[in-house]
Amino acid sequence: MALAPLASITDLEARGVTVAAGEVGFVNGSLDSASSVIREAAGSPISEATSTVDLEGDTETRLRLPGLPIRSVSSVLLDGVAVTDWKLRSGALWRACGWRPGCDPANVTVTYVHGLPEVPADIVDLVCRMVGQALLVFRESDDALTALADKPLSQERIGDWSATYSFAPDYSVMELPEKIRNRLAARFGGNAQAVKSR
Structure with missing residues (x-):
């Protein structure tokens, strides 16, 4: 059985993010993805x-x-x-x-x-920040395929407006910096070896 996401749309809304009806599916998928990335880095389900x-x-x-x-x-x-x-x-x-x-x-x-009976506030916040970034990309895109391409803005100029986007294939808003990955592993026990969760 899949574990519930580490944060919810309600948690996003508590941070001032309004999720439109047409965005619910995308946001729920992003909550699942961000939670999986964080759990993998932690080596733990974090939640009980x-x-x-x-x-x-x-x-x-x-x-x-x-x-x-x-x-x-x-x-x-x-x-x-x-x-x-x-x-x-x-x-x-x-x-x-x-x-x-x-x-x-x-x-x-x-x-x-x-795991913990309640997800720590900093973990909920981390999930919400990752999903918030994904939602920004989704909202700025003309179509869903462009949103999934993750082209982060790497340079911007205001006078005679210009923008440069990074198309690095290894970049995603669902990536965690090495420092955060190491902190999660140290905090939650490193390498998970669970073969089955119920």
């Missing part, structure tokens, strides 16, 4: 989710779970067999005898609840 992950078990006593913060764990399987001799400590499962029963690598399947 129930996930099942498959992790490689080894001889270490701690098995770190992706998608901080970890709120609860409902099921742990070691090579398909339920285990209960673990404790949840600081976003990791601790088990005295480690996570590999023999010499071969083990598969640990964990079902757990993680």
Whole structure:
């Protein structure tokens, strides 16, 4: 099941952005896209989710779970067999005898609840800013195809008006600067390995 966007049209409107009826579909798609980009950078759903992950078990006593913060764990399987001799400590499962029963690598399947019950205000704001930029491009375009082309203004002159647009193929209003990507990864736990969310 797809996760809900990290912000809504109501959040945009609370920031003074009016969304016309003909823009709702575009804005909802942009909210989904911006949320996906932010979640990918964070390595976490950010908002509360129930996930099942498959992790490689080894001889270490701690098995770190992706998608901080970890709120609860409902099921742990070691090579398909339920285990209960673990404790949840600081976003990791601790088990005295480690996570590999023999010499071969083990598969640990964990079902757990993680993320925050309420999306932090700065994350909502970041999504709204990204969507606001996309909406500006959409409104300035003659057609939807031009809006999707993302041609940011890179230079403008007022006397005898002139404008220069960047057509860099790697640019998008849905891109996050490296500094913000690093901050999100550090804050929410880095690399998500969730294989299934419910």
